Amino acid sequence: MADRPRMGDELKRMEEEPLLDVEKKLIGWSLIAGVVLLVILVWISYTFFPAH
Amino acid sequence: MATGQAAKGASEDWLSVWIGLLIFVLSLGVFVGADILGWGITTAVWTDLGKALAPVSKAYAGLGGIGSLVATYLFLLVVMTIGAAALKADLGKFVTGFTFVFWASYVCWIVGSWAYLAATADKLKAFGISWSLNLTAEAGFLVALIAGLVVGNLFPGLVEATREAIRPEWYIKTAIVILGGFLGVTAAEKLGLATAVMFRGLCAIIEAYLVYWAVVYFISRRYFKLSREWAAPLASGISICGVSAAIATAGAIKARPIVPIMISSLVVVFSCVELLILPFLAQAFLYTEPMVAGGWMGLAVKTDGAAVASGAITDALIRAKAFTMQGVKYQEGWIVGTTTTVKVFIDVFIGVWAFILAVIWTSAIERRPGERVSPRQIWDRFPKFVIGYVFTFLVILLVGLAAPGSLGKAKAAMGEANVFRGIFFVMTFFTIGALSNFSKLWEEGLGRLAAIYVVCLFGFIIWVGLLVSWIFFHGVKPPLVAG
Numbered sequence: 001m002a003d004r005p006r007m008g009d010e011l012k013r014m015e016e017e018p019l020l021d022v023e024k025k026l027i028g029w030s031l032i033a034g035v036v037l038l039v040i041l042v043w044i045s046y047t048f049f050p051a052h
Numbered sequence: 053m054a055t056g057q058a059a060k061g062a063s064e065d066w067l068s069v070w071i072g073l074l075i076f077v078l079s080l081g082v083f084v085g086a087d088i089l090g091w092g093i094t095t096a097v098w099t100d101l102g103k104a105l106a107p108v109s110k111a112y113a114g115l116g117g118i119g120s121l122v123a124t125y126l127f128l129l130v131v132m133t134i135g136a137a138a139l140k141a142d143l144g145k146f147v148t149g150f151t152f153v154f155w156a157s158y159v160c161w162i163v164g165s166w167a168y169l170a171a172t173a174d175k176l177k178a179f180g181i182s183w184s185l186n187l188t189a190e191a192g193f194l195v196a197l198i199a200g201l202v203v204g205n206l207f208p209g210l211v212e213a214t215r216e217a218i219r220p221e222w223y224i225k226t227a228i229v230i231l232g233g234f235l236g237v238t239a240a241e242k243l244g245l246a247t248a249v250m251f252r253g254l255c256a257i258i259e260a261y262l263v264y265w266a267v268v269y270f271i272s273r274r275y276f277k278l279s280r281e282w283a284a285p286l287a288s289g290i291s292i293c294g295v296s297a298a299i300a301t302a303g304a305i306k307a308r309p310i311v312p313i314m315i316s317s318l319v320v321v322f323s324c325v326e327l328l329i330l331p332f333l334a335q336a337f338l339y340t341e342p343m344v345a346g347g348w349m350g351l352a353v354k355t356d357g358a359a360v361a362s363g364a365i366t367d368a369l370i371r372a373k374a375f376t377m378q379g380v381k382y383q384e385g386w387i388v389g390t391t392t393t394v395k396v397f398i399d400v401f402i403g404v405w406a407f408i409l410a411v412i413w414t415s416a417i418e419r420r421p422g423e424r425v426s427p428r429q430i431w432d433r434f435p436k437f438v439i440g441y442v443f444t445f446l447v448i449l450l451v452g453l454a455a456p457g458s459l460g461k462a463k464a465a466m467g468e469a470n471v472f473r474g475i476f477f478v479m480t481f482f483t484i485g486a487l488s489n490f491s492k493l494w495e496e497g498l499g500r501l502a503a504i505y506v507v508c509l510f511g512f513i514i515w516v517g518l519l520v521s522w523i524f525f526h527g528v529k530p531p532l533v534a535g
Contacts, residue, residue: 011278011501014278014279014282015279016277019273020417023269023280026266027269030262031266034266037258038259042523044255045251045252045255049247049251049252050248051245051525051527051528
Protein backbone atom coordinates (compact mmCIF):
# COMPACT_ATOMS: atom_id res chain seq x y z
CA MET A 1 0.00 0.00 0.00
CA ALA A 2 3.03 2.29 -0.10
CA ASP A 3 2.22 3.38 -3.65
CA ARG A 4 -0.95 5.22 -2.74
CA PRO A 5 -1.43 8.43 -0.76
CA ARG A 6 -2.58 8.37 2.87
CA MET A 7 -6.25 9.11 3.25
CA GLY A 8 -5.43 12.10 5.47
CA ASP A 9 -3.12 13.67 2.84
CA GLU A 10 -5.70 13.10 0.14
CA LEU A 11 -8.39 14.82 2.19
CA LYS A 12 -6.12 17.78 3.07
CA ARG A 13 -5.38 18.39 -0.60
CA MET A 14 -9.02 18.18 -1.63
CA GLU A 15 -10.22 21.28 -3.46
CA GLU A 16 -13.59 22.75 -2.64
CA GLU A 17 -16.31 22.07 -5.19
CA PRO A 18 -19.32 24.38 -4.94
CA LEU A 19 -22.70 22.76 -4.45
CA LEU A 20 -24.36 22.73 -7.88
CA ASP A 21 -28.03 23.46 -8.44
CA VAL A 22 -28.59 19.89 -9.53
CA GLU A 23 -27.13 18.63 -6.25
CA LYS A 24 -29.35 21.01 -4.29
CA LYS A 25 -32.35 19.70 -6.24
CA LEU A 26 -31.32 16.09 -5.58
CA ILE A 27 -31.06 16.79 -1.84
CA GLY A 28 -34.26 18.83 -1.70
CA TRP A 29 -36.42 16.45 -3.71
CA SER A 30 -35.11 13.45 -1.79
CA LEU A 31 -36.13 15.03 1.50
CA ILE A 32 -39.52 16.17 0.22
CA ALA A 33 -40.21 12.73 -1.26
CA GLY A 34 -39.06 11.11 1.98
CA VAL A 35 -41.45 13.14 4.14
CA VAL A 36 -44.43 12.83 1.77
CA LEU A 37 -43.91 9.08 1.34
CA LEU A 38 -43.54 8.67 5.10
CA VAL A 39 -47.05 10.03 5.61
CA ILE A 40 -48.52 7.91 2.80
CA LEU A 41 -46.75 4.72 3.86
CA VAL A 42 -47.70 5.12 7.50
CA TRP A 43 -51.33 5.44 6.41
CA ILE A 44 -51.11 2.37 4.16
CA SER A 45 -49.35 0.35 6.87
CA TYR A 46 -51.86 1.06 9.57
CA THR A 47 -54.88 0.78 7.24
CA PHE A 48 -54.05 -2.31 5.17
CA PHE A 49 -51.39 -4.10 7.21
CA PRO A 50 -52.48 -3.94 10.84
CA ALA A 51 -50.14 -5.87 13.07
CA HIS A 52 -52.40 -6.43 16.05
CA MET B 53 -15.93 -8.71 0.35
CA ALA B 54 -15.05 -5.17 -0.26
CA THR B 55 -12.26 -4.84 2.19
CA GLY B 56 -9.54 -5.90 -0.04
CA GLN B 57 -10.61 -9.28 -1.26
CA ALA B 58 -11.94 -8.74 -4.74
CA ALA B 59 -13.07 -12.13 -5.97
CA LYS B 60 -11.41 -13.20 -9.17
CA GLY B 61 -13.72 -16.13 -9.90
CA ALA B 62 -17.32 -16.65 -8.81
CA SER B 63 -18.86 -14.05 -6.51
CA GLU B 64 -19.25 -14.55 -2.78
CA ASP B 65 -22.83 -13.48 -3.32
CA TRP B 66 -23.72 -16.43 -5.55
CA LEU B 67 -21.64 -18.85 -3.49
CA SER B 68 -23.55 -17.92 -0.37
CA VAL B 69 -26.75 -18.79 -2.25
CA TRP B 70 -25.48 -22.23 -3.31
CA ILE B 71 -23.94 -23.14 0.04
CA GLY B 72 -26.99 -21.91 1.94
CA LEU B 73 -29.26 -23.88 -0.38
CA LEU B 74 -27.13 -27.01 -0.03
CA ILE B 75 -27.53 -26.95 3.75
CA PHE B 76 -31.22 -26.08 3.41
CA VAL B 77 -31.89 -28.97 0.99
CA LEU B 78 -29.94 -31.47 3.11
CA SER B 79 -31.96 -30.45 6.14
CA LEU B 80 -35.18 -31.22 4.25
CA GLY B 81 -34.23 -34.91 4.43
CA VAL B 82 -36.22 -34.89 7.70
CA PHE B 83 -39.40 -34.76 5.58
CA VAL B 84 -38.63 -38.18 4.07
CA GLY B 85 -37.23 -39.73 7.21
CA ALA B 86 -33.57 -39.14 6.33
CA ASP B 87 -31.76 -37.35 9.16
CA ILE B 88 -28.89 -36.12 6.99
CA LEU B 89 -27.58 -33.22 9.11
CA GLY B 90 -28.37 -34.58 12.54
CA TRP B 91 -24.67 -34.89 13.38
CA GLY B 92 -24.28 -31.07 13.44
CA ILE B 93 -22.88 -29.69 16.68
CA THR B 94 -24.92 -27.82 19.28
CA THR B 95 -23.69 -26.23 22.47
CA ALA B 96 -25.97 -26.05 25.48
CA VAL B 97 -25.59 -23.50 28.26
CA TRP B 98 -23.26 -25.26 30.68
CA THR B 99 -21.73 -25.41 34.10
CA ASP B 100 -20.11 -28.76 33.35
CA LEU B 101 -18.11 -28.39 30.13
CA GLY B 102 -18.21 -32.14 29.58
CA LYS B 103 -21.96 -31.94 28.99
CA ALA B 104 -21.97 -28.81 26.81
CA LEU B 105 -21.50 -30.33 23.38
CA ALA B 106 -23.83 -32.75 21.61
CA PRO B 107 -25.13 -33.57 18.12
CA VAL B 108 -28.37 -31.75 17.26
CA SER B 109 -30.21 -35.03 16.64
CA LYS B 110 -30.49 -37.83 19.20
CA ALA B 111 -30.09 -40.27 16.31
CA TYR B 112 -26.39 -39.34 16.28
CA ALA B 113 -25.89 -39.37 20.06
CA GLY B 114 -23.26 -42.11 19.68
CA LEU B 115 -21.01 -39.62 17.97
CA GLY B 116 -20.58 -37.64 21.18
CA GLY B 117 -19.90 -33.93 21.45
CA ILE B 118 -16.32 -33.95 20.22
CA GLY B 119 -17.12 -36.32 17.32
CA SER B 120 -20.00 -34.07 16.31
CA LEU B 121 -17.82 -30.95 16.47
CA VAL B 122 -15.09 -32.54 14.34
CA ALA B 123 -17.69 -33.82 11.83
CA THR B 124 -19.17 -30.30 11.59
CA TYR B 125 -15.72 -28.80 11.05
CA LEU B 126 -14.82 -31.32 8.34
CA PHE B 127 -18.14 -30.85 6.54
CA LEU B 128 -17.83 -27.06 6.53
CA LEU B 129 -14.15 -27.23 5.62
CA VAL B 130 -14.93 -29.30 2.52
CA VAL B 131 -17.94 -27.20 1.46
CA MET B 132 -16.23 -23.85 2.05
CA THR B 133 -12.99 -24.97 0.41
CA ILE B 134 -14.93 -25.92 -2.73
CA GLY B 135 -16.45 -22.45 -2.52
CA ALA B 136 -13.01 -20.90 -2.08
CA ALA B 137 -11.84 -22.80 -5.17
CA ALA B 138 -14.73 -21.25 -7.11
CA LEU B 139 -13.59 -17.86 -5.79
CA LYS B 140 -10.10 -18.72 -7.06
CA ALA B 141 -8.73 -18.13 -3.57
CA ASP B 142 -5.37 -19.56 -2.50
CA LEU B 143 -6.64 -22.94 -1.24
CA GLY B 144 -3.72 -23.72 1.03
CA LYS B 145 -4.08 -20.39 2.79
CA PHE B 146 -7.85 -20.74 2.85
CA VAL B 147 -7.75 -24.15 4.55
CA THR B 148 -5.36 -22.80 7.20
CA GLY B 149 -7.36 -19.61 7.61
CA PHE B 150 -10.73 -21.35 7.78
CA THR B 151 -9.44 -23.84 10.32
CA PHE B 152 -8.29 -20.95 12.50
CA VAL B 153 -11.54 -18.99 12.05
CA PHE B 154 -13.75 -22.03 12.73
CA TRP B 155 -12.00 -23.20 15.89
CA ALA B 156 -11.42 -19.73 17.31
CA SER B 157 -15.06 -18.85 16.68
CA TYR B 158 -16.41 -22.08 18.14
CA VAL B 159 -14.28 -21.81 21.26
CA CYS B 160 -15.78 -18.33 21.72
CA TRP B 161 -19.25 -19.83 21.28
CA ILE B 162 -18.52 -22.43 23.97
CA VAL B 163 -17.14 -19.78 26.34
CA GLY B 164 -20.20 -17.62 25.70
CA SER B 165 -22.46 -20.52 26.65
CA TRP B 166 -21.01 -20.68 30.18
CA ALA B 167 -23.98 -20.44 32.53
CA TYR B 168 -22.57 -17.45 34.44
CA LEU B 169 -22.64 -15.48 31.18
CA ALA B 170 -25.59 -16.99 29.41
CA ALA B 171 -28.19 -18.42 31.80
CA THR B 172 -31.49 -16.58 31.90
CA ALA B 173 -33.19 -15.76 35.18
CA ASP B 174 -35.59 -18.73 34.99
CA LYS B 175 -32.73 -21.21 34.61
CA LEU B 176 -30.46 -20.14 37.48
CA LYS B 177 -31.90 -22.69 39.89
CA ALA B 178 -31.58 -25.51 37.34
CA PHE B 179 -27.89 -24.70 36.92
CA GLY B 180 -27.37 -24.36 40.67
CA ILE B 181 -25.98 -20.83 40.40
CA SER B 182 -27.09 -17.64 42.12
CA TRP B 183 -26.33 -15.09 39.39
CA SER B 184 -25.52 -14.69 35.72
CA LEU B 185 -25.09 -11.87 33.23
CA ASN B 186 -28.35 -13.03 31.62
CA LEU B 187 -26.89 -12.71 28.10
CA THR B 188 -28.40 -15.99 26.77
CA ALA B 189 -26.33 -18.35 24.62
CA GLU B 190 -25.83 -15.53 22.13
CA ALA B 191 -23.16 -14.23 24.53
CA GLY B 192 -20.89 -16.34 22.34
CA PHE B 193 -21.35 -13.79 19.55
CA LEU B 194 -20.03 -11.01 21.77
CA VAL B 195 -17.13 -13.13 22.97
CA ALA B 196 -16.29 -13.86 19.30
CA LEU B 197 -16.47 -10.18 18.40
CA ILE B 198 -14.18 -9.18 21.26
CA ALA B 199 -11.77 -12.00 20.45
CA GLY B 200 -11.79 -10.89 16.81
CA LEU B 201 -11.06 -7.31 17.84
CA VAL B 202 -8.13 -8.48 19.97
CA VAL B 203 -6.75 -10.51 17.06
CA GLY B 204 -7.37 -7.74 14.52
CA ASN B 205 -5.71 -5.02 16.57
CA LEU B 206 -2.99 -6.84 18.50
CA PHE B 207 -2.04 -9.60 16.06
CA PRO B 208 -2.27 -8.10 12.56
CA GLY B 209 0.21 -10.70 11.31
CA LEU B 210 -2.22 -13.47 12.25
CA VAL B 211 -5.01 -11.70 10.35
CA GLU B 212 -2.74 -11.39 7.33
CA ALA B 213 -1.84 -15.09 7.48
CA THR B 214 -5.50 -16.13 7.64
CA ARG B 215 -6.94 -13.36 5.44
CA GLU B 216 -8.23 -15.74 2.76
CA ALA B 217 -10.83 -16.95 5.27
CA ILE B 218 -11.57 -13.60 6.94
CA ARG B 219 -14.77 -13.11 4.94
CA PRO B 220 -17.61 -11.88 7.16
CA GLU B 221 -19.87 -10.94 4.24
CA TRP B 222 -19.65 -14.45 2.78
CA TYR B 223 -20.45 -16.04 6.12
CA ILE B 224 -23.35 -13.73 6.96
CA LYS B 225 -24.93 -14.02 3.51
CA THR B 226 -24.81 -17.82 3.75
CA ALA B 227 -26.35 -17.56 7.20
CA ILE B 228 -29.10 -15.29 5.87
CA VAL B 229 -30.01 -17.81 3.13
CA ILE B 230 -30.39 -20.49 5.84
CA LEU B 231 -32.22 -18.02 8.09
CA GLY B 232 -34.89 -17.64 5.39
CA GLY B 233 -36.19 -21.17 6.05
CA PHE B 234 -36.18 -20.65 9.82
CA LEU B 235 -38.17 -17.43 9.42
CA GLY B 236 -40.48 -19.21 6.97
CA VAL B 237 -41.58 -21.52 9.79
CA THR B 238 -42.11 -18.51 12.04
CA ALA B 239 -44.15 -16.69 9.37
CA ALA B 240 -46.29 -19.74 8.56
CA GLU B 241 -47.44 -19.82 12.17
CA LYS B 242 -48.41 -16.10 12.16
CA LEU B 243 -48.89 -15.09 8.55
CA GLY B 244 -50.77 -11.83 9.20
CA LEU B 245 -48.10 -10.54 11.55
CA ALA B 246 -45.31 -11.62 9.20
CA THR B 247 -46.94 -9.81 6.25
CA ALA B 248 -47.31 -6.64 8.31
CA VAL B 249 -43.68 -6.81 9.44
CA MET B 250 -42.47 -7.26 5.86
CA PHE B 251 -44.54 -4.39 4.48
CA ARG B 252 -43.50 -2.07 7.28
CA GLY B 253 -39.89 -3.06 6.77
CA LEU B 254 -40.21 -2.04 3.13
CA CYS B 255 -41.69 1.31 4.16
CA ALA B 256 -38.95 1.95 6.71
CA ILE B 257 -36.11 1.54 4.22
CA ILE B 258 -37.54 4.19 1.91
CA GLU B 259 -36.56 6.63 4.60
CA ALA B 260 -33.04 5.24 4.65
CA TYR B 261 -32.59 6.15 1.02
CA LEU B 262 -34.47 9.38 0.74
CA VAL B 263 -33.81 11.08 4.06
CA TYR B 264 -30.53 9.62 5.30
CA TRP B 265 -28.67 9.90 2.02
CA ALA B 266 -29.74 13.45 1.27
CA VAL B 267 -28.82 14.75 4.72
CA VAL B 268 -25.44 13.00 4.90
CA TYR B 269 -24.54 14.14 1.40
CA PHE B 270 -25.51 17.72 2.26
CA ILE B 271 -23.52 17.75 5.51
CA SER B 272 -20.48 16.23 3.80
CA ARG B 273 -20.55 18.74 0.96
CA ARG B 274 -21.64 21.91 2.74
CA TYR B 275 -19.99 21.69 6.17
CA PHE B 276 -17.08 19.30 5.65
CA LYS B 277 -16.25 20.49 2.12
CA LEU B 278 -15.82 16.99 0.69
CA SER B 279 -15.63 16.63 -3.08
CA ARG B 280 -18.47 14.86 -4.87
CA GLU B 281 -16.23 11.86 -5.47
CA TRP B 282 -15.91 11.32 -1.71
CA ALA B 283 -19.27 12.69 -0.54
CA ALA B 284 -21.55 10.41 -2.59
CA PRO B 285 -19.98 7.03 -1.65
CA LEU B 286 -19.60 8.21 1.95
CA ALA B 287 -23.28 9.21 2.07
CA SER B 288 -24.25 5.78 0.75
CA GLY B 289 -21.83 4.03 3.11
CA ILE B 290 -23.13 5.80 6.21
CA SER B 291 -26.77 5.96 5.32
CA ILE B 292 -27.70 2.92 3.25
CA CYS B 293 -25.83 -0.30 3.66
CA GLY B 294 -22.21 0.23 4.38
CA VAL B 295 -19.67 -1.50 2.23
CA SER B 296 -21.80 -2.66 -0.70
CA ALA B 297 -23.58 0.68 -1.05
CA ALA B 298 -20.29 2.62 -0.96
CA ILE B 299 -18.89 0.37 -3.69
CA ALA B 300 -22.04 0.56 -5.83
CA THR B 301 -22.18 4.35 -5.55
CA ALA B 302 -18.48 4.75 -6.28
CA GLY B 303 -18.98 2.64 -9.39
CA ALA B 304 -22.02 4.65 -10.41
CA ILE B 305 -20.25 8.02 -10.23
CA LYS B 306 -16.96 6.58 -11.48
CA ALA B 307 -14.96 7.41 -8.35
CA ARG B 308 -11.43 6.05 -8.06
CA PRO B 309 -11.23 2.55 -6.49
CA ILE B 310 -9.37 3.89 -3.43
CA VAL B 311 -12.44 5.91 -2.39
CA PRO B 312 -14.81 3.01 -1.58
CA ILE B 313 -11.92 1.01 -0.08
CA MET B 314 -11.17 3.77 2.42
CA ILE B 315 -14.82 4.36 3.17
CA SER B 316 -15.39 0.63 3.61
CA SER B 317 -12.64 0.47 6.23
CA LEU B 318 -14.37 3.24 8.11
CA VAL B 319 -17.77 1.56 7.77
CA VAL B 320 -16.48 -1.76 9.12
CA VAL B 321 -14.87 -0.16 12.17
CA PHE B 322 -17.91 1.94 13.05
CA SER B 323 -20.26 -1.03 12.46
CA CYS B 324 -18.25 -2.87 15.04
CA VAL B 325 -18.69 -0.01 17.51
CA GLU B 326 -22.44 0.05 16.82
CA LEU B 327 -22.61 -3.70 17.26
CA LEU B 328 -21.09 -3.40 20.72
CA ILE B 329 -23.35 -0.54 21.85
CA LEU B 330 -26.76 -0.54 20.18
CA PRO B 331 -28.07 -3.99 21.21
CA PHE B 332 -27.46 -3.09 24.86
CA LEU B 333 -29.16 0.30 24.43
CA ALA B 334 -32.09 -1.53 22.85
CA GLN B 335 -32.20 -3.98 25.72
CA ALA B 336 -32.16 -1.17 28.28
CA PHE B 337 -34.80 1.04 26.68
CA LEU B 338 -36.77 -0.98 24.15
CA TYR B 339 -37.54 -4.27 25.86
CA THR B 340 -41.20 -3.25 25.87
CA GLU B 341 -41.04 -2.58 22.10
CA PRO B 342 -39.09 -5.55 20.72
CA MET B 343 -39.93 -5.05 17.04
CA VAL B 344 -38.94 -1.37 17.18
CA ALA B 345 -35.56 -2.60 18.40
CA GLY B 346 -35.34 -5.11 15.54
CA GLY B 347 -36.17 -2.52 12.89
CA TRP B 348 -33.77 -0.07 14.51
CA MET B 349 -30.84 -2.47 14.18
CA GLY B 350 -31.61 -2.90 10.48
CA LEU B 351 -31.82 0.85 9.89
CA ALA B 352 -28.94 2.00 12.06
CA VAL B 353 -26.21 -0.64 11.91
CA LYS B 354 -24.24 -0.69 8.68
CA THR B 355 -22.99 -3.74 6.75
CA ASP B 356 -25.12 -6.87 6.41
CA GLY B 357 -22.96 -8.77 8.84
CA ALA B 358 -23.06 -6.27 11.68
CA ALA B 359 -26.74 -5.45 11.19
CA VAL B 360 -28.06 -9.02 11.22
CA ALA B 361 -25.58 -9.91 13.94
CA SER B 362 -26.82 -7.03 16.10
CA GLY B 363 -30.38 -8.17 15.40
CA ALA B 364 -29.49 -11.63 16.69
CA ILE B 365 -27.97 -10.26 19.89
CA THR B 366 -30.86 -7.85 20.39
CA ASP B 367 -33.30 -10.74 19.93
CA ALA B 368 -31.63 -12.66 22.73
CA LEU B 369 -31.05 -9.70 25.07
CA ILE B 370 -34.57 -8.33 24.79
CA ARG B 371 -36.25 -11.70 25.22
CA ALA B 372 -34.18 -12.27 28.35
CA LYS B 373 -34.98 -8.84 29.78
CA ALA B 374 -38.68 -8.98 28.89
CA PHE B 375 -38.89 -12.27 30.76
CA THR B 376 -37.00 -10.93 33.77
CA MET B 377 -38.86 -7.62 33.99
CA GLN B 378 -42.33 -8.53 32.74
CA GLY B 379 -42.52 -12.31 32.89
CA VAL B 380 -43.23 -12.25 29.15
CA LYS B 381 -41.66 -14.97 27.01
CA TYR B 382 -41.46 -13.86 23.37
CA GLN B 383 -40.86 -16.37 20.58
CA GLU B 384 -37.31 -16.43 19.28
CA GLY B 385 -36.61 -15.09 15.80
CA TRP B 386 -39.10 -12.26 15.35
CA ILE B 387 -36.71 -9.48 16.33
CA VAL B 388 -33.82 -10.73 14.21
CA GLY B 389 -36.41 -11.46 11.50
CA THR B 390 -37.43 -7.80 11.51
CA THR B 391 -33.80 -6.70 11.32
CA THR B 392 -33.16 -9.09 8.44
CA THR B 393 -36.28 -7.97 6.57
CA VAL B 394 -35.24 -4.32 6.80
CA LYS B 395 -31.66 -5.09 5.80
CA VAL B 396 -32.64 -7.29 2.87
CA PHE B 397 -35.00 -4.64 1.50
CA ILE B 398 -32.23 -2.03 1.82
CA ASP B 399 -29.88 -4.32 -0.11
CA VAL B 400 -32.43 -4.97 -2.83
CA PHE B 401 -32.63 -1.27 -3.70
CA ILE B 402 -28.88 -0.54 -3.75
CA GLY B 403 -28.75 -1.28 -7.47
CA VAL B 404 -31.73 0.99 -8.18
CA TRP B 405 -30.19 3.81 -6.16
CA ALA B 406 -26.83 3.39 -7.88
CA PHE B 407 -28.62 3.51 -11.24
CA ILE B 408 -30.41 6.75 -10.31
CA LEU B 409 -27.13 8.33 -9.18
CA ALA B 410 -25.36 7.16 -12.33
CA VAL B 411 -28.06 8.78 -14.49
CA ILE B 412 -27.88 12.06 -12.54
CA TRP B 413 -24.07 12.12 -12.57
CA THR B 414 -23.68 11.37 -16.28
CA SER B 415 -26.53 13.61 -17.42
CA ALA B 416 -26.23 16.60 -15.11
CA ILE B 417 -23.21 16.67 -12.79
CA GLU B 418 -20.31 15.33 -14.80
CA ARG B 419 -21.75 15.37 -18.30
CA ARG B 420 -20.16 12.77 -20.53
CA PRO B 421 -21.48 13.27 -24.08
CA GLY B 422 -22.71 10.08 -25.69
CA GLU B 423 -22.45 8.02 -22.48
CA ARG B 424 -25.59 6.08 -21.54
CA VAL B 425 -26.27 4.22 -18.34
CA SER B 426 -27.61 0.71 -18.86
CA PRO B 427 -30.47 -0.42 -16.63
CA ARG B 428 -28.65 -3.76 -16.60
CA GLN B 429 -26.48 -2.40 -13.79
CA ILE B 430 -29.52 -2.67 -11.52
CA TRP B 431 -29.30 -6.46 -11.94
CA ASP B 432 -25.50 -6.45 -11.83
CA ARG B 433 -25.61 -4.76 -8.44
CA PHE B 434 -28.55 -6.78 -7.13
CA PRO B 435 -27.45 -8.73 -4.03
CA LYS B 436 -27.93 -12.30 -5.23
CA PHE B 437 -28.00 -13.83 -1.76
CA VAL B 438 -31.43 -12.23 -1.38
CA ILE B 439 -32.69 -14.73 -3.98
CA GLY B 440 -31.59 -17.58 -1.74
CA TYR B 441 -33.15 -15.96 1.32
CA VAL B 442 -36.49 -15.40 -0.43
CA PHE B 443 -36.43 -18.93 -1.88
CA THR B 444 -35.89 -20.73 1.44
CA PHE B 445 -38.40 -18.43 3.14
CA LEU B 446 -41.11 -19.05 0.53
CA VAL B 447 -40.55 -22.82 0.28
CA ILE B 448 -41.03 -23.34 4.00
CA LEU B 449 -43.83 -20.77 4.21
CA LEU B 450 -45.77 -22.41 1.37
CA VAL B 451 -45.19 -25.92 2.77
CA GLY B 452 -46.42 -24.69 6.15
CA LEU B 453 -49.51 -23.05 4.68
CA ALA B 454 -50.37 -25.89 2.29
CA ALA B 455 -49.90 -28.65 4.87
CA PRO B 456 -50.09 -27.26 8.42
CA GLY B 457 -49.58 -30.79 9.74
CA SER B 458 -46.05 -30.77 8.33
CA LEU B 459 -44.96 -27.74 10.38
CA GLY B 460 -43.45 -30.01 13.02
CA LYS B 461 -41.16 -31.62 10.45
CA ALA B 462 -40.36 -28.21 8.97
CA LYS B 463 -39.36 -27.01 12.43
CA ALA B 464 -37.15 -30.04 12.97
CA ALA B 465 -35.53 -29.60 9.55
CA MET B 466 -34.89 -25.90 10.05
CA GLY B 467 -33.64 -26.64 13.56
CA GLU B 468 -30.89 -28.78 12.01
CA ALA B 469 -30.10 -26.16 9.35
CA ASN B 470 -30.09 -23.55 12.10
CA VAL B 471 -27.07 -25.23 13.68
CA PHE B 472 -25.04 -24.17 10.66
CA ARG B 473 -26.63 -20.72 10.62
CA GLY B 474 -25.38 -20.26 14.20
CA ILE B 475 -21.86 -21.31 13.22
CA PHE B 476 -21.83 -18.92 10.25
CA PHE B 477 -23.08 -16.19 12.58
CA VAL B 478 -20.34 -16.72 15.14
CA MET B 479 -17.69 -16.80 12.39
CA THR B 480 -19.15 -13.52 11.12
CA PHE B 481 -18.72 -11.89 14.52
CA PHE B 482 -15.17 -13.12 14.85
CA THR B 483 -14.14 -12.00 11.37
CA ILE B 484 -15.86 -8.60 11.67
CA GLY B 485 -13.76 -8.02 14.78
CA ALA B 486 -10.61 -9.27 13.03
CA LEU B 487 -11.12 -6.81 10.17
CA SER B 488 -11.66 -3.83 12.45
CA ASN B 489 -8.12 -2.54 12.66
CA PHE B 490 -8.42 0.77 14.49
CA SER B 491 -4.71 1.54 14.35
CA LYS B 492 -4.61 1.18 10.56
CA LEU B 493 -7.37 3.73 10.19
CA TRP B 494 -5.53 6.04 12.56
CA GLU B 495 -2.36 5.72 10.46
CA GLU B 496 -4.35 6.58 7.35
CA GLY B 497 -5.44 9.89 8.89
CA LEU B 498 -9.01 9.54 10.11
CA GLY B 499 -9.66 13.28 10.32
CA ARG B 500 -12.54 14.64 8.37
CA LEU B 501 -14.09 11.38 7.18
CA ALA B 502 -14.33 9.96 10.68
CA ALA B 503 -15.70 13.27 11.96
CA ILE B 504 -18.44 13.21 9.32
CA TYR B 505 -19.16 9.60 10.16
CA VAL B 506 -19.46 10.31 13.88
CA VAL B 507 -21.58 13.44 13.37
CA CYS B 508 -23.97 11.78 10.92
CA LEU B 509 -24.18 8.36 12.51
CA PHE B 510 -24.42 9.23 16.17
CA GLY B 511 -25.98 12.66 15.73
CA PHE B 512 -28.58 11.83 13.15
CA ILE B 513 -28.89 8.39 11.57
CA ILE B 514 -29.20 6.35 14.73
CA TRP B 515 -31.94 8.58 16.12
CA VAL B 516 -33.87 9.06 12.88
CA GLY B 517 -33.64 5.29 12.38
CA LEU B 518 -35.09 4.84 15.87
CA LEU B 519 -37.89 7.30 15.10
CA VAL B 520 -38.74 5.65 11.76
CA SER B 521 -38.63 2.21 13.34
CA TRP B 522 -40.86 3.41 16.17
CA ILE B 523 -43.37 4.90 13.70
CA PHE B 524 -43.72 1.63 11.81
CA PHE B 525 -43.21 -0.98 14.52
CA HIS B 526 -44.40 0.43 17.85
CA GLY B 527 -47.06 -1.70 19.44
CA VAL B 528 -46.16 -4.68 17.24
CA LYS B 529 -45.21 -7.57 19.52
CA PRO B 530 -43.72 -10.98 18.70
CA PRO B 531 -45.99 -13.94 19.53
CA LEU B 532 -45.56 -15.46 22.96
CA VAL B 533 -44.08 -18.89 23.57
CA ALA B 534 -46.94 -21.33 24.05
CA GLY B 535 -47.43 -22.73 27.53
